[in-house]
Amino acid sequence: MSYAVKGVFWIGVYLLLILAPLAILLIEPVPPGNGFWWDVSLALGFAGTAMMGILFLQTARFRRASAPFGIDIIYYFHRQIALIALFFILAHPLILLILKPQLVELFKPGVAPGHLWGAVVSTLALVALVVTSIWRKQLNLDYDLWRVLHAVLAVVALGLAIWHVLGVGHYVDTSWRKQLWGTFSLSWLLLLVYVRLMKPWAQLRHPYRVAEVKQERADSWSLTIEPDGHDGLRFEPGQFAWLTLGNSPFALKEHPFSFSGSAEKVPTLTFTIKELGDFSSTIKHVKPRQIAYIDGPYGAFSPDRMDATGFVLIAGGIGIAPMMSMLRTFADRKEQRPLKLLYAYNTWERLTFREELQELEQQLNLEIIWLLKDPPPGWQGESGLITGDLLQRRLPLTDPEQSYLICGPVKMIELTEKLLHQSGVPLARIHSELFDMV
Ligand SMILES: Cc1cc2nc3c(=O)[nH]c(=O)nc-3n(C[C@H](O)[C@H](O)[C@H](O)COP(=O)(O)OP(=O)(O)OC[C@H]3O[C@@H](n4cnc5c(N)ncnc54)[C@H](O)[C@@H]3O)c2cc1C
Numbered sequence: 001m002s003y004a005v006k007g008v009f010w011i012g013v014y015l016l017l018i019l020a021p022l023a024i025l026l027i028e029p030v031p032p033g034n035g036f037w038w039d040v041s042l043a044l045g046f047a048g049t050a051m052m053g054i055l056f057l058q059t060a061r062f063r064r065a066s067a068p069f070g071i072d073i074i075y076y077f078h079r080q081i082a083l084i085a086l087f088f089i090l091a092h093p094l095i096l097l098i099l100k101p102q103l104v105e106l107f108k109p110g111v112a113p114g115h116l117w118g119a120v121v122s123t124l125a126l127v128a129l130v131v132t133s134i135w136r137k138q139l140n141l142d143y144d145l146w147r148v149l150h151a152v153l154a155v156v157a158l159g160l161a162i163w164h165v166l167g168v169g170h171y172v173d174t175s176w177r178k179q180l181w182g183t184f185s186l187s188w189l190l191l192l193v194y195v196r197l198m199k200p201w202a203q204l205r206h207p208y209r210v211a212e213v214k215q216e217r218a219d220s221w222s223l224t225i226e227p228d229g230h231d232g233l234r235f236e237p238g239q240f241a242w243l244t245l246g247n248s249p250f251a252l253k254e255h256p257f258s259f260s261g262s263a264e265k266v267p268t269l270t271f272t273i274k275e276l277g278d279f280s281s282t283i284k285h286v287k288p289r290q291i292a293y294i295d296g297p298y299g300a301f302s303p304d305r306m307d308a309t310g311f312v313l314i315a316g317g318i319g320i321a322p323m324m325s326m327l328r329t330f331a332d333r334k335e336q337r338p339l340k341l342l343y344a345y346n347t348w349e350r351l352t353f354r355e356e357l358q359e360l361e362q363q364l365n366l367e368i369i370w371l372l373k374d375p376p377p378g379w380q381g382e383s384g385l386i387t388g389d390l391l392q393r394r395l396p397l398t399d400p401e402q403s404y405l406i407c408g409p410v411k412m413i414e415l416t417e418k419l420l421h422q423s424g425v426p427l428a429r430i431h432s433e434l435f436d437m438v
Contacts, residue, residue: 038096040095041436239299317409345372
């Protein structure tokens with residue numbers, strides 16, 4: 001089955017999961033309504049709660065469901081759906097209060113039933129979830145701390161919303177409706193058990209051991225790991241995995257890294273990691289035989305999924321890691337199709353994989369365009385930033401069957417996508433990988 005067909009299938013499953021809890025409420029006998037806007041408000045509350053539940057599903061990293069889209073698209077979708085769910089949840093009480101302002105009286109201490117306060121706390125938790133996710137960096141929230149906070153707030157928001165739904169009881173007044181809605185709710189929370197317990201448990205049973213840690217140019221380290229007592233995994237060049245080192249997988253201290261080694265050399269896995277923060281700065285101290293855990297492979301950023309006459313790879317900085325996996329795999333497969341690599345970095349000295357790339361240029365039908373921001377004296381090659389003129393001059397932009405893969409800093413990706421598109425490259429031929437999820 002093609003990825004497009006699989007994608008349509010999973011979108012269908014998604015819509016079914018959102019609509020099923022609502023449809024159940026409409027099975028006869030339906031309780032008498034309270035007027036159009038009153039019912040719209042209730043529908044928004046139910047829909048918002050169902051969408052909150054589905055948010056858990058999106059981050060459960062089901063490989064089959066995420067494969068047609070790529071996990072970055074799923075996370076993007078997750079953020080957009082969370083905003084819509086928040087809008088629905090906020091609109092629900094607002095409409096009720098506009099219709100019946102005297103409902104405010106309910107919030108007097110000792111008057112309001114517990115589940116009503118539950119709804120208030122649930123809404124506040126959802127607002128906090130959205131605010132801390134959109135402005136995490138501006139709020140200086142450490143990534144690991146944010147992840148824990150995100151999980152706690154999500155459980156609080158959904159758990160209390162369900163309590164409110166069942167507590168009010170309108171539309172879920174018969175016992176079978178209560179049970180069905182309750183079962184749906186329970187299955188959303190069971191997803192948490194799957195993500196936090198079952199997945200780490202599966203990783204624990206499939207450990208890896210560090211085979212080598214090698215220094216590369218520009219404060220980067222290549223970490224090679226091998227499966228310990230199992231067959232390991234297969235991946236497509238360009239994909240990535242979540243890596244846990246020196247912690248139990250239950251600690252959820254995992255970080256995503258692209259595979260940089262050849263997909264033909266499995267079960268050996270290599271990642272190339274640039275020193276950027278707390279975790280990436282510890283790689284240089286990792287010793288051989290140290291235990292590691294992997295959750296993957298993920299991602300749709302792979303030439304293996306593209307029917308193309310050739311590939312143009314555009315890398316900036318450590319964005320070379322997935323490209324290295326592609327080129328090494330191409331070399332192992334004796335790939336004949338024409339390849340171009342536009343590799344942008346600050347200086348010649350810091351070009352990670354410089355020597356190996358020069359060798360690959362000899363082995364493959366590959367041309368490398370080195371683009372230096374700060375070139376050495378006497379540099380004959382390209383310099384400065386990526387421009388439309390550079391792309392027109394150096395890349396074969398005219399072949400409509402060629403695929404373009406971009407990986408690097410966010411600004412570079414956005415600019416390059418825009419320039420390629422302005423130069424007439426169809427959007428369907430442009431693919432990019434962001435190293436920044438939240
Ligand atoms: C799909 C993907 C592929 C990647 N491939 C590579 C690669 O091949 N080589 C490479 O050097 N880097 C890669 N990264 C980036 C790498 O994951 C982060 O640089 C690393 O997690 C930073 O962690 P830190 O603790 O060292 O730095 P910190 O200073 O703690 O974090 C720096 C920033 O990295 C991001 N980050 C931190 N922890 C995580 C996490 N657990 N999950 C997601 N993002 C996080 C956050 O935006 C954070 O603000 C990739 C990221 C993604 C999303």
